[in-house]
Amino acid sequence: MIRVLLADDQALVRGALAALLGLEPDIEVVAEVSTGDEVLPAARRAHPDVALLDVQMPGLDGLSAAAALTAALPACKVVICTTFGRPGYLARAMAAGCAGFVVKDAPPERLVDAVRRVHGGLRVVDPALAAESLASGPDPLTDRERDTLRAAAEGGSVADLARALHLSEGTVRNHLSSAIGKTGARNRAEAAKLAEARGWL
Structure with missing residues (x-):
């Protein structure tokens, strides 16, 4: 079984993702949290294989939570799952050690596939966002x-x-x-x- 942690501040979205993943025979949602501050403590308790994190959450944002999680529990693969498909977010997610980046308007099977692929050691990035990120160049700000x-x-x-x-x-x-x-x-x-x-x- 692939053990998954979900972090999203919107209860309806979090519930829908949990229900979607729960339909899969090889995936089990072992923790659900609504803030970035809860991610690392929940991961330490539940020992997930994969964490799906939203970017914009109360407290610690998803990208900062991802960096903390990958530093503390490197065996847990992190996938950013967000409404905001912005090139800068993708670059920051990769810099934080994330294994994947998917947008919420992707087909449901793409999210399920992303969970399985990152668990298998691969990287998964939304292709349109990857192309946009390459075209827009790196973040120039200090x-x-x-x-x-x-x-x-x-x-x-x-x-x-x-x-x-x-x-x-x-x-x-x-x-x-x-x-x-x-x-x-x-x-x-x-x-x-x-x-x-x-x-x-």
């Missing part, structure tokens, strides 16, 4: 530029951002200017939106 854009997306003055990030106002302006240039945006709000849409934040 960690500090990403942090600054995330903070800028919530609003506030440069002084507010500097206080929140424990940086000088000049450093914040430099990070924002660089991020605006790299995204081709006209201002910081547009830069944050573009970066989010590409999965860089």
